[in-house]
Structures are given as structure tokens and as C-alpha cells.
Amino acid sequence: MKKNDKRPIGVFDSGVGGLTVARSIVKHLPNEDVVYFGDTARVPYGNKSKATIIRFSLEILRFLKRHDVKMVVVACNTASSFSLPAIKKACSIPVTGVIGPGVREAVGLTRSGRIGVIGTTSTIQSCSYGRELARHGAKYRLFAQGCPLFVPLVENGFIDDPITYEIAGRYLKDMRAVGIDTLILGCTHYPLLKGVISDVIGHYVNLVDSSFAVAREVKGLLDKHGLGAGKRQRRGKIKCFVSDDTAGFRRLAGVMLGSSIHVRKAAI
Numbered sequence: 363m364k365k366n367d368k369r370p371i372g373v374f375d376s377g378v379g380g381l382t383v384a385r386s387i388v389k390h391l392p393n394e395d396v397v398y399f400g401d402t403a404r405v406p407y408g409n410k411s412k413a414t415i416i417r418f419s420l421e422i423l424r425f426l427k428r429h430d431v432k433m434v435v436v437a438c439n440t441a442s443s444f445s446l447p448a449i450k451k452a453c454s455i456p457v458t459g460v461i462g463p464g465v466r467e468a469v470g471l472t473r474s475g476r477i478g479v480i481g482t483t484s485t486i487q488s489c490s491y492g493r494e495l496a497r498h499g500a501k502y503r504l505f506a507q508g509c510p511l512f513v514p515l516v517e518n519g520f521i522d523d524p525i526t527y528e529i530a531g532r533y534l535k536d537m538r539a540v541g542i543d544t545l546i547l548g549c550t551h552y553p554l555l556k557g558v559i560s561d562v563i564g565h566y567v568n569l570v571d572s573s574f575a576v577a578r579e580v581k582g583l584l585d586k587h588g589l590g591a592g593k594r595q596r597r598g599k600i601k602c603f604v605s606d607d608t609a610g611f612r613r614l615a616g617v618m619l620g621s622s623i624h625v626r627k628a629a630i
């Protein structure tokens with residue numbers, strides 16, 4: 363077992379949203395470096411087939427391996443829904459997605475056992491959240507709703523806009539009627555819409571932003587496998603790569619991580 367392993371943690375997403383997870387990791391684990399890959403040339407994943415999402419994920423895994431990462435975090439809910447078994451099979455380092463940690467957090471918060479999840483069309487159709495919740499016992503009920511317009515709204519900067527309220531009102535109407543007390547934000551972009559979602563669903567509903575739960579999961583896995591970076595002179599950094607260097611990515615990355623973020627285009 364290696365001590366004080368200074369290799370970076372590999373994090374990937376279909377685009378910019380997974381930076382919420384990368385940000386949470388460096389906040390909770392300030393000695394760790396992160397190599398982030400955002401597949402901006404091929405985003406969105408949320409409307410693609412399982413086979414395509416698995417192929418993209420394995421290509422990104424090869425890229426992260428070239429950066430000698432010590433573990434992999436699949437920060438995309440859609441990729442986590444379809445690619446985790448293939449990724450785990452293709453590498454010998456620890457791997458985590460966002461679904462298990464998000465569900466554990468929701469189970470810890472709910473009082474009524476009535477939990478909602480919102481995500482991309484592919485994530486909801488995959489039933490990945492339902493399968494994960496079933497592992498926690500029969501006393502929980504899951505209400506799922508695809509919200510495909512939320513990603514383009516975020517990407518286009520409609521964060522706190524009447525049109526976003528209107529669309530959230532329609533998507534969340536049934537969810538309000540069934541009386542959930544906890545709602546999992548099952549897509550990397552949705553934490554940016556927390557304010558709108560909370561206003562629409564009701565402020566008494568717990569919103570689960572999986573990025574915090576994932577950071578805790580990463581710490582647990584690093585500890586378990588003896589892979590923590592240990593002490594270092596400087597704070598951990600995020601190296602950010604994209605498959606297409608877009609203005610939209612840079613703008614949102616700046617909003618999430620501050621203007622000092624350095625973004626590089628990389629071929630995978």
C-alpha cells in the first residue's frame with residue numbers, strides 16, 4: 363500500500379456540471395489534486411443511448427489513465443447510470459459514481475420515506491436511482507421525473523429567470539402532489555437551479571446535492587485503499603481538460619470555480 367499518494371483524482375462529466383463535484387472534492391480534501399475532463403464536444407449525454415454513453419465513458423477513462431489518476435469519479439449522473447460496471451471492469455483503481463452517494467444522503471434525510479429524483483431523460487429511463495434505493499429496503503418510495511430542459515436552461519444562463527420557474531412548475535407539478543420530503547438533484551447541472559427548484563417544490567423539501575455526498579465517498583475510498591495525498595506544501599489544484607474549448611464552458615467554469623481556472627483542450 364502506497365502512503366501519501368500524490369497522484370490526482372480523475373473526475374469526468376459530459377460537460378461543465380461535474381465541476382460542482384470537483385469543487386466539492388477539493389473543498390473537502392484540500393490536499394488532493396483533481397484532473398477533470400468535460401466532454402464538451404459531445405454533450406449532452408442525457409439523450410444518448412446506453413452503448414454510446416459507455417463508449418464515451420471508456421474513452422475518457424483511457425484519457426484519465428494517461429494522467430495516472432489514483433481513482434475515478436464519474437461525476438455525470440447519466441454516465442453513472444449506464445457506465446459504472448464497464449468502467450470498473452476496465453480498471454483496477456477505485457471508482458465511484460454519483461448515484462450511490464446521492465441515494466445514501468437522501469435516505470439519511472427523509473422522514474416520510476417518500477423521495478423524489480429529477481434527472482435527464484436517460485438517467486430517469488435507466489431506473490438507476492430506483493435500483494439503488496431498493497437496496498436500502500422496502501420502506502422507501504421513489505418518484506422520478508425527467509427534466510430535459512433544465513440542462514439547456516443552465517447552459518444558456520437562465521438560472522433565475524421567469525421561464526425557468528415556468529418550466530420547473532410544469533415538471534414538478536406531479537412531484538408536489540405526491541408529497542415527497544426529499545428531492546435528489548440527479549443531474550450535475552441542477553444544483554445551479556437549487557433556488558428555483560426549492561421555491562417551486564416547497565422550502566420544506568430537502569434538496570440533495572450529490573456533490574457533497576460524493577466528496578465524502580471519495581474520502582472514504584481513499585482512506586480505505588490508503589491512497590490519500592497526505593500533507594503537502596500547497597493546496598490541491600484542479601487541472602481542467604475539455605474535448606471542445608467553448609465559451610459556454612469557460613463562462614460557467616468561471617462562475618463555479620473563479621476566474622483563475624485554467625481550461626485546456628485535449629484529444630481523447
Ligand code: DGL
Nearest residue numbers: 376406407408439440550
Ligand atoms: N452531466 C449530465 C448528468 O449529470 C447532464 C448533462 C448531459 O445531458 O450530458 O446527467
